Amino acid sequence: MLSPLREDSPRRIGPYAIRARLGAGGMGEVFLGDRDDGSGPAAVKTVRRDVARDPGFRSRFRREITVARSVTGPRLAPLLDGDADAEVPWLATEYVAGPTLSAAVRGAGAMGEAEVRMLGAGLALALAAVHAAGIVHRDVKPGNVMLAADGPRLIDFGIARDPGGTPLTTTSRMVGSPAFMSPEHVAGSGRVVPASDIFCLASVLCFAATGRDPFGDGPVAAVLYRVKYVEADLAEVPAGLRAVLEECLTAEPAARPT
Structure with a gap:
């Protein structure tokens, strides 16, 4: 805006x-x-x-x-x-003309299943390009998704890094947005891998489909605990999307789809 x-x-x-x-x-x-x-x-x-x-x-x-x-x-x-x-x-x-996904959903409510599928396809293309370059985005969240007239755009590589590079963050510094972190984010920034972006993408799509954060709200510590130890609440996610999002939200990074 x-x-x-x-x-x-x-x-x-x-x-x-x-x-x-x-x-x-x-x-x-x-x-x-x-x-x-x-x-x-x-x-x-x-x-x-x-x-x-x-x-x-x-x-x-x-x-x-x-x-x-x-x-x-x-x-x-x-x-x-x-x-x-x-x-x-x-x-x-x-410059991408359009609202963030966060603003759009907060303002107009959850998206329909077809819209979420299109959103997911576009963001998957974006992450494919990121990962092909050997980069982990590390902050895939609704506020970093712009809804342009011709489709979504993933923005802000402010906490991205080459997986082989030296991390410039410390274990005492939280990198990411609590409600849209992966279990690896919670465990420590050095454990974040490309599959972590896939977990976060699924959380973003759950938000788009339901209008709610997938691991609930409340104190940051409580949200982080649920991210690491409790399954996301997919009860309101359309049945046609639930299976693939469950796969993406698997606790073990190696078991998630690319």
Whole structure:
């Protein structure tokens, strides 16, 4: 959703003239920007100054840019540009016009079975491209799914990493969104594998089909316990979708479909 710029909002980031705010999160803000060459709008993500002062975070952000450049596919928002060494680090991706899956379901209710099938097919294509590049997304959730006119887009590789790379997170730092984590996320970030994205994809599709988080709500610790030890509640999932989602939500990563 577009919001007006605030007094302290930047008017220019790199080569982009900033037109509006798209949102904000724990690490910074996202703006709508136009490049001077008229190549079209972009979503420009910035990092808060206090976060940018952390050398470890700059390394992580630099890796995010590298990761995003390495992954391309029809259901992904491609990276356009980025600068991890700027005073305020930033990256720009293709602007996807449309609501997030989270906003759409919260606002209009659960999707029908045919819509969920189309959503699942599109996100599966996106994850196939991610995994083919040797990357684990690690944060597949409704807020990272944009519903464009021509189909869904998976966005935000902010906590993605090469499975063979050195993790820049610690065991004391939670990486991901509790209601849409896999058991491996809960066990520790070093155990997250491509199959973890499949578990999270199934949780996203359960949310789309029912309008509810698959492992319920409440205190974070309670949600994480249910993710790790309790089966998801699929009672309201259409019967035609239940079997494949049950397979994807299997506790053992190796037993999940690709």
